[in-house]
Amino acid sequence: MEALSLIILAIAGVGVLLVGAVAGLVVTRRRKPGPLPDTHTDVIVPTDPDAPPVEVSSPPATVETVPELEPEPAPVLDKPESTASRLVRLRQRLAGSQGGLGRGLLALLSRERLDEETWESIEDVLIGADVGVAPTQELVDRLRTRMRVEGGTAAEARTVLREELVNLVDPGEGLDRRLKVSGDDGRPGVVLVVGVNGAGKTTTVGKIARILVAEDRSVVLGAADTFRAAAVEQLATWGERVGVDVVRGPEGTDPASVAFDSVRQGVETGADTVIVDTAGRLQNKQGLMDELGKVKRVIEKQAPVTEVLLVLDATTGQNGMIQARVFSDVVDVTGIVLTKLDGSAKGGIVVAVQRELGVPVKLVGLGEGADDLAPFDAGAFVDALLG
Structure with a gap:
């Protein structure tokens, strides 16, 4: 009986061992490792089985580089004549x-x-x-x-x-031909340029700016002829050529407003001279008087007007004299600029206009070139007349 019991226990032990072995196989299969997590790292297995694996990092993300813009070359400025x-x-x-x-x-x-x-x-x-x-x-x-x-x-x-x-x-009756382009108390000189359209007024403003730049003066231009877009653009071009600031407003802007802003900029920047181009419409004397009078009053809230230049076309003869009288009645003209004098054999208008207005011819225009404007010299003028 005891022998039979021992045989049964041995069989049971063998069964337990067999069941454990089978369970171990199942557990081993379940623990088989799965795929490695994605670490963005590739592993290169060398041909030599004893060599350690070599890790190669993933290439970095591509960064787009913005090419550096070449700086624009500084504009080449004209060098005005002395x-x-x-x-x-x-x-x-x-x-x-x-x-x-x-x-x-x-x-x-x-x-x-x-x-x-x-x-x-x-x-x-x-x-x-x-x-x-x-x-x-x-x-x-x-x-x-x-x-x-x-x-x-x-x-x-x-x-x-x-x-x-x-x-x-040059009768010597106190005619002072110097341009008054300097102000007092640190304020800029203010030059108001008047005249009818077609006399070369805007061109004269640009040429005067060139004369002053040649003398190393800082200048601000005011495009107050706001009723002619072409005049504003023309003046802007003159300013760009010599590096001079031009104050402008939209077409039809109140001329007095542009003149005011021009002088204000001249004061704020410490400019030596502000030159203001004005409208040259001559429909009637009263309208002209009101407009130019307003421009001058507004300007003088900031700085006195030191020079009022009347631009006349030398080829117009007696018509130019009529224009001169109208403008001299409207504003206190202090000097005359005669344009297109080179194309006329009627240089006697120099005498007539000075006699009529009692103010000197200060500048004469001699052609279409950028520097064809010069201070008037009575002796040189007469010598040229005589050849």
Whole structure:
């Protein structure tokens, strides 16, 4: 019996061992490792089985690089001519265009006999050159007197004529031809430029800016001719060429507002001079007076107007004189700019306009070039007339 019990226990133990072995196989299979987690790292297995694996990191994400923009080149600014250079060309240009007047007078004065017919011819030449009736008569009277005493040779006639023409052009009655472009108490000088459209007013503003830049002055331009978009764009171009700021507003803006902003910028930036271009409409005297008067009043809230320049077309002759009278009645004109003088043989308007307004010609325009504007010099002008 005991033997039978031992046999049963042995069989049971073997069964337990078999069941445990089977369970172990099942557990082992369930614990078989799954795929490795994605660590973004690849493993290269070397051909040598004893060598350790080599890890290769994933390439970094591609970063787009923005190419650096090349800086724009600084604009190349014009270098305006000096005043001395302009005066040389003044003589050359005037000698070519105005010499006919002087040569005609010299030919008449050099005649052996100066009779009444000759003097009448001299008067006709002077009046035809827009000198004006009253100045012509005064000049002829002085020439008659001096030629009786001093005249004789052609050289003597030329000397007398030159002296009398200089006296006529520059009578020495307090005519100050200097441009007043400087202010007081640290404020800029303010130049107001007036004149009818077509006389070259906006171009003159740009050319004056070039003269001042050549003298190392800082300038601000005011485009207050707001009713002509072309004038505003033209002035902006002049400013860009010499590196000068131009204050402008939308088309149709109140001119006084643009003028005010221009002077304010000049004050804030410490500019030496502010030049304001104004509208040149001449529908009626009252409208012109109201507009220009308002512009001047608004400007002078910040700085006094130091110069009022009237631009006249030298080729218009007596029509130019009518314009001059209207503007002189509206604003206190302090100087005259004669444009297109090179294309006219009527240089006598220099005499007539000074006599009419009592203010000096300060600048003359001699052509279409950017630097064809020069300070007026009476002696150089007369020498050019005489050739």
